[in-house]
Amino acid sequence: MYVVLELLLLLPILIYSTLESFVKFFIPKKRKSVSGEIVLITGAGHGIGRLTAYEFAKLKSKLVLWDINKHGIEETAAECRKLGARAHAYVVDCSNKEDIYNYAKKVKAEVGDVSILVNNAGVVYTADLFSTQDPQIEKTFEVNVLAHFWTTKAFLPAMMKNNHGHIVTVASAAGHTVVPFLLAYCSSKFAAVGFHRALTAEMDALEKNGIKTSCLCPNFINTGFIKNPNSRFLPTLEPEEVVNKLMKGILTEQKMIFVPSSLSVITLLERIFPERFQKALRRIFNIKFDAVIAFKNKTQ
Known part of the structure; x- marks a missing residue:
């Protein structure tokens, strides 16, 4: 009886929260300050990470920049300094747990407690299962998923102590919908989206409402990682457009950031419609890119 009553009480909450979301859709949320x-x-040595660093530099944040590419990270740091921000560059291999933990200690000692963590580093291999080498699969998960655990474990305690912080997970539309010949990448990004959602729920359960979380899920971006991406309806995005949406999402504390926003509808369709419809939908979208396909080559 009590269970039924509790379920009935969910109805007014559903109605209220739906109306609240509808109203908020038309009222722009005030952007928070990230100065200091x-x-x-x-x-942060290239692409989305570099452009995101520039945007935070313009907002007078203190930048801690990690990348495996020494030349790239130093270029990013130099430009951030030109924009008036303090920037500290570190050459870090995000596939290496010990490297992450060691440099996290250095950051705490040399800069201070990180209050905004943007887990952006990622790798992708465009190939079918048979052409993707075992070390490539391992590297994909080490960088795209496991690194999020190590960085968060390193910097979250200080955020929890102060009940203040923001953890950003850069995932992908491939974390919600699958694409052939990106098996390892899609799997890792599904895990990254799961990490974001579970971490969000955990902060809520611990009543750490001052720690915010955001997850970026864009379509293909013109950064050169995936060669010649093409789709009938989904345009290849320019990095500047994605970073603009990412920064808006962070500053307004948006939980899930789809770019373009229509991706949220597509992912919903995949959850509620049957498999035959999903196959037809994939054929209509006709997503293509350069990929190594060993199985196909063997049969020709």
Whole structure:
């Protein structure tokens, strides 16, 4: 009886929260200040990570920049300094847990407690299962998923102590919908989205409402990682557009950031419609890119 009553009480909550979301859709949320915040960005030596660092530099944040590419990370740091921000560059291999933990200690000692963590570093191999080498699969999960655990474990305690912080997970639309010949990548990004959602729930359960979480899920981006991406309906995105949406999402504390926003509808369709419809939908979208396909080559 009590269970039924509790379920009935969910109805007014559902109605209220739906109306609240509808109203908020038309009322722009005030952007928070990140001036003086210590922002750590992984994979900041190029692409989305570099442009995100520039945007935080313009907002007067203190930048901690990690990348495996020494030349790239130093270029990013130099430009951030030109924009008036303090920037600290570290050459870090995000596939190496001990490297992450060691440099996390250095950051705490040399810069201070990180209050905004942007887990952006990622790798992708465009190939079918048979062409993707075992070390490539391992590297994909080490960088795209496991690194998120190690960085978060390193910097979250200080955020929890102060009940203040923001953890950003850069995932992908491939963390919600599958694409052939990106098996390892899709799997890792599904895990990254799961990490974000579970971490969000955990902070809520621990009543750490001052720690915010955001997850970026864009379509293909024109950064050169995936060669010649093409789709009938989904455009290849320019990095500047994605970073603009990412920064808006962070500053307004948006939980899930789809770019373009229509991706949220597509992912919903995949959850509620049957498999035959999903196959037809994939054929209509006709997503293509350069990939190594060993099985196909063997049969020709």
